[in-house]
Amino acid sequence: MNKLIFVHNAFIYDENGHVVQEDGAYQIKTQGQKVKILDNGRVYKFNGQEYYKIDSGDPDHPYYVRTSSVGKAPKKQAVVMRGTLKSYRINVYSKNGKIIGTWKKAK
Known part of the structure; x- marks a missing residue:
């Protein structure tokens, strides 16, 4: 510690x-x-x-x-994304279904 x-x-x-x-x-x-x-x-x-x-x-x-x-520092998590992203603000979820991070804007 x-x-x-x-x-x-x-x-x-x-x-x-x-x-x-x-x-x-x-x-x-x-x-x-x-x-x-x-x-x-x-x-x-x-x-x-x-x-x-x-x-x-x-x-x-x-x-x-x-x-x-x-x-403690959070562990890095793999992000699984499906589909095509457009210019919208979305939540990014972990593979366990929990929200990780804040809103992200797709490019």
Whole structure:
């Protein structure tokens, strides 16, 4: 559980549970970015929220990220398509009948 990815855009927090700011802007990580979890995935609690410790570059002031903001990378799935596509917006389904991804526009 050393490397996870952000499942959505997320704030970075300090050891007090406050959002980290640099030059007046909040530190935000975007969806899909990889993150290395420190302390073998130990969960820390601040203000009733659960956090993982991540590398900040300064060992005296580590950064934290909420546990709900990170997860494992999704596995790639084969897409089975039948028929001819025209210029319509469609859902793309996996072979198990589940929707994978968002609406796609055929060319």
